[in-house]
Amino acid sequence: MPKCKLCNEEKPLIKKSHIIPNFMYKDLYDENHRIRKFDAIEKSKGIDKVSKPPTGEYEGGILCKECDNEKIGQFESYLSKILTNPNIPEDQKPKCEKITNDTGVEFTRVTNIDYKSVKLALLSILWRASISNRPMFNEVDLGPLGEKIRKMIDSETPSNDKDISIVVMSWHNDDKTAKDIIAQPRRHKKDGKTHYSFIIGGYIVIFYISDNSIRKEVEPFRLQSDDSLSIIHLPKGKGMEFLVDYSGAGKK
Known part of the structure; x- marks a missing residue:
């Protein structure tokens, strides 16, 4: 019997495990219930290529x-x-405050969230994404770090907020850039350090996986163990330009 890749136990494995949670696709479907999938590399060449697969990415035989x-x-x-339920009890609702700092960066500070769960x-x-064989995720290769993350998830014990720092950016304030898109996760390397970016529905989620790889200017905005996160808003009118440049597509 095959082993589950998370608990490492021999168990029957399910036929359909979503790599990205299905609820995150909610706002990405068009009127025909097909997802809008953005290709930054094609966009950098002047081609507005948006494919429309019928469902999110999933894979069988990996988890029990x-x-x-x-x-x-x-x-x-x-x-x-x-993220999606406006009717949760008041004491469980995230508290959001829009702020512009001294350098002109606009962000929303979100508090009253559970660091561990997020x-x-x-x-x-x-x-x-790293254990998937789907072409969508072929740039995600965690190497030995994959085992460390597996143990965190299996033991339900995340590391501190400076270990694999997570930063979230948004272009929801930019009316010129579509929000209903998802893109292939990208691997970025600079000075021997690696981070990954996932683009989903108007947000960029960035994982800084190498020690000290997080950029100093975005470090204060990371998900923090005091149950807070500051979501950086991209400048208005610059959403698509930033996405293409950040994805690295414009450099290929």
Whole structure:
């Protein structure tokens, strides 16, 4: 019997594990219930290529039911609740404050979130992408770090907020850039240090996986263990330009 890649136990494996949680695709479907998938490399060449697969990326034979539905599922459920459910109890609602700092950076400071659940939910996306054989995720290769993240998820114990720092950016303030797109996760390397970016529905989630790889100017905005996160807003009118440049597509 094959082993589940999360718990490492020999168990029946389910036939359909979503790599990116299904609720994150909610606003990405068009009127025909097909996803808008953005190709930054084609965009950099002046080609507005948006493919429309009928569903999100999933894979069979990688996780058992308990790990997929219960262990990872509890963190996904929390993330879904705070992102998409306006009817959650008041004491559980994230508190948001829009701020412009002294250097002109606009961001939303989000407090009253559960650091553990948010970090493990996001790390589980990165980890599942790394174990997937789907072409969509072929740039995500965590190497030995994959085992470290697996143990975090399996033990339900995230590391501190400076270890695999996570930063979220948004272009929701930019009316000229579509929000209903998803793009292939990209691997970025500079000075021997690596980070990954995932573009989903108007947000860029960035994982700084190498020690001290996070840029100093964005470090204060990372997901922090005091149950806070500051979402950076891209300048208005610069969303698509930033996406193409940040993705590295414009440099190919």
